[in-house]
Amino acid sequence: MKHLHLLLLFFLSYSPSAVGCMYAQAVGTQTIAHRGDWMPEGSAQNSRASLQRALDLGIFGSEIDIWLTRDGHIMVNHDRTFQGITPEDTTFAACKKIRLKNGERMPQLKDLLKILKKSKSPTRLVVEVKSHSLPQRSRDCAAAAVAVIRKYGLEDRVLYISFSIEACETIHQLAPKADVAYLSGNRTPKELHDMGLTGIDYHINVFRQHPEWVAEAHALGMNVNVWTVDEAEDIQAMQQLGVDYITTNKPKLCEELINP
């Protein structure tokens, strides 16, 4: 018995993948609300209300999408063009006229940072820098986000994600301690780790094709996030696989399943 114990200790101490798995199991899979908790009545995607609801749930994270306007304002919205307005091609004045489906005006990043700053919730903001029409615009948006998050002193309560490798690179250069995960699913954990990134945040189908990337990422000390997982059986399968975060449109359901 004692030998078995020692053998187990040796295995856990010296096998990087075992340590990675142990870490994932010890901390457990956690929930990120995709575009906030937006499905209930009175909420809307990427709104003040959806962030507040996610903060009230106390889940791990609440995700938003950001675009940089021509005049340097950071707007929160998913679509490249929304109600006929394309934030990256227009001004703040045009964007602020837009009403979301719950009647709120389209928020700026700083509006949501103020809500986060006031809240005592442990929930973090997961900021997706959208891929703008030019890589340089994605870099500019990333740099502007890093600056305003720093100004509000919220560096420890924010994680960054992007499909744009240029945006990821820029965030890492400007904020080397920040959590930065790449979304596109076409690079191995090792490639991203070599760039200094801290996570992979891939579509569920990527993990179906490359389940080994979970352990590979953990062995490198990286986090693993999966999107966008709304079905109960998929949530359970991803938890089984040992991912750290599940990004979902159904944060309450996800919490009930992974933390019964």
Ligand code: MG
């Ligand atoms: Mg997003």
